Amino acid sequence: MSNVKQIRDKQPENEKITINLGFVDLGRIDLLVQEGFYSNRSDLIRTAIRNQIESHVETVRTTLERHTMELGLRDYSKADLEALRDAGELLHVKVVGLARIAADVSPELAMKTIGSITVLGALQASAEVKAALADRIK
Template sequence: MPRRASTANEKSGEMEKITVNLGYVDLGRIDLLVREGFYSNRADFIRTAIRNQIEVHHSTVAQTIERHTLELGLRVFDKAALEAARAEGERLHIKVIGLVRIADDVTPDLALATIGSITVLGALQASAKLKAALADRIR
């Protein structure tokens, strides 16, 4: 693993926006719970419901992470980290649940020389050029 790659947990302030379609009755029930003070807003309700479901499946998620050797959280790869990997002759196989960010200072040539594969369950943030160069390595 490159020395200069950083990690953080899901409380790092990074969020991905998603869209959820709900029926009017469900939406009304959510609005009722918000109005009664159980939740501060619709988004608070939805985030809480998602966290509760993830907790219900906690052991399955933990076993899957271990089985697939996935990292959890935020992984940032910059030029220095990838150059260190290249100097050590290391080929990275990135597996993350969360967010992978490849810094703007990483060139497509450097990424191709050091990244063997990328598996992200969450989001990958990288320039369009990097994503195009690594397209066949992103799973």
């Protein structure tokens, strides 16, 4: 037996990204750093991103809820899809079981409101709707 233990490579706590900024925006950032509002450019950019994400916290929450897999039978009515269309939202169907898209749903409405369909089981929809969504069905 050896006393040597393998130390796993530490996963980075951050992901490095690259952005392009105009000279005016960069100058404004440098001014705020120079005035002591932020310790450096990265500090300002991280803060701005966090603030922007926080301003959309409800959207993120509802999006996460919509992206969860549902178990059993899930019906999608014309009224459901019209409400999504009117709210400017896109549905990502994830069902384990049976997903049914109502017979009165037009291919146009389905295209405007359904971003993707993942069904482990069966999908029931008109042939026209299935054809319109063929590239979105996984």
